[in-house]
Amino acid sequence: MPYKHNQNRRHKIEKARYKVTNWPEYNKALRQRGDITIWFTEEALAAWRPAKTGARGRPQEYSDLAIETALFIRQVFHLPLRQTEGFMNSLTRLMKSTISIPDYSSISKRSISLPRHVLSQPMERVAS
Numbered sequence: 001m002p003y004k005h006n007q008n009r010r011h012k013i014e015k016a017r018y019k020v021t022n023w024p025e026y027n028k029a030l031r032q033r034g035d036i037t038i039w040f041t042e043e044a045l046a047a048w049r050p051a052k053t054g055a056r057g058r059p060q061e062y063s064d065l066a067i068e069t070a071l072f073i074r075q076v077f078h079l080p081l082r083q084t085e086g087f088m089n090s091l092t093r094l095m096k097s098t099i100s101i102p103d104y105s106s107i108s109k110r111s112i113s114l115p116r117h118v119l120s121q122p123m124e125r126v127a128s
Contacts, residue, residue: 038091040099044069048099060110062102067110070102081107 004010020026050063074084081104088101102110 039095040069040091040097045097045099061100062106062110064110064114066102067107067114070107071111071114074107081105 044065047063047065050060052059070084070088073079073087074081077084077087079087084107085101085104092099092101
């Protein structure tokens with residue numbers, strides 16, 4: 001039944017209409033909605049390279065933290081792997097940092113070896 005019973009006799013409450021009275025503040029708030037601030041903490045920069053394991057073979061170039069960071073950024077912004085690499089490169093340029101960013105193939109290969117719970121954590125951890 002698409003219509004309510006006695007609809008034509010009901011009291012109609014109109015939707016409240018709001019009028020903006022502080023345009024400069026409203027305009028500033030609208031501009032700030034698009035503002036994004038991302039940075040790497042000093043602890044993250046210090047842990048970017050993996051610790052030496054002493055095992056035979058070529059050591060890993062990036063720590064699990066670096067790969068997880070790339071995967072979180074990829075998940076938050078819905079980026080393909082190549083764009084994730086480019087985005088992280090632009091972040092390090094803006095920060096004037098000298099850390100090297102994992103390339104897209106390293107991110108892809110290392111994401112397989114990470115525990116599944118790392119990739120499926122809630123987004124509040126990233127967005128906080």
